[in-house]
Amino acid sequence: MKLRKLLSLTLAGLISSALLVGCSTASGEDKTIKVGASPTPHAEILEVAKPLLEKEGYKLEIVEFDDYVLPNTSLAEGDLDANFFQHIPYLEEMNSEKDLNLTYTAKVHIEPMGIYSEKHKSLDDIKDGAKIAVPNDATNEARALQLLAKNNIIEVANKDLITAKDITKNTKNVEIVEVDAASVPSTLSDVDFAVINTNYALNVDLNPTKDALAIESSDSPYANILACREDNKDSEKIKALTKALNSDEVKKFIEEKYKGSIVSAF
Known part of the structure; x- marks a missing residue:
């Protein structure tokens, strides 16, 4: 009888621990924002957004890509929360060609022609x-x-x-x-x-x-954008990331780092 009670208590403890770990993991994942980006200048700009997001309780994970296809397919498949590497006409072309159903929330910068x-x-x-x-x-x-x-x-x-x-x-x-x-x-x-x-x-x-x-002016359709899926466009994660990328800190970084070769679009 005592053995059965001991086993029951042990099993209950294991289940409780598993649930706690599961909840903790879920909570941690919910506060991680995974973004695909080209190394320069996009990943550099995202690094400036990191501490701003940390203040809001989010961890920014930057995944660098050297091609222009995988960041969009990875986003569409749910492997990323967002990406930052392309302008609007390219996103529209990819949506049409691959039926990706992607959208965007913010214009960040222009590499002006x-x-x-x-x-x-x-x-x-x-x-x-x-x-x-x-x-x-x-x-x-x-x-x-x-x-x-x-x-x-x-x-x-x-x-x-x-x-x-x-x-x-x-x-x-x-x-x-x-x-x-x-x-x-x-x-x-x-x-x-x-x-x-x-x-x-x-x-x-x-x-x-x-x-x-x-x-090209700041209203150019070729501004580089923060892309996301239609189903997460209004999520708290994307709202926080959008705010960070359109912040005074990011604008100042773009002005000082690139000295006019890249200009902010906000």
Whole structure:
């Protein structure tokens, strides 16, 4: 009888311990935010958000990716709570292509595309028949042409992905020279203007906020975003992460660390 009672007490104790451990684990998991990110600058920016989230009781776990597909599929499959590496048009393209049902909560920063020239000091100097170099890949050519349109150099069709064939008005008769994005800076001596991605501009010591005659604004659809699933968009985790990434601390870090090569979008 005593043995049976002892076994019952032992079993009850084990069950209680297991339940306590289970509750503790569940609680710990609920306070962990797992985010996929590109190493630079996204993971660097997330590191600034870490202490802000710790004050709110959350642990931020950053998972670095070197490709642009896995962060979205991993998020869709529930292996991540969010990701931070892409702009809106890319997210929309992935949603359409892979039926991922992802969304976003915040714009964080822009790696602005700019218009540069070695021959002219202003876009007002553009002459009839001017040559303008742009990247030849789908997304970046569209960005370049939209930036030219925003600065009243051309008019383009109202759609996301456009090429030179989608120019609807060209009163200056500008010639669009399509080249590989990485090669656009090397065309500066041969063309009147060139539309260059920030990373390639930096390679030739050009700073968007200082050297560009025009750059994408903070309302650009190419702002890098915090992506999440539709089913966790309104969770406390994502709300806390969104607040941290749109904080004064993150804005200050972006300004001081990247010195205009990357600008905040909030």
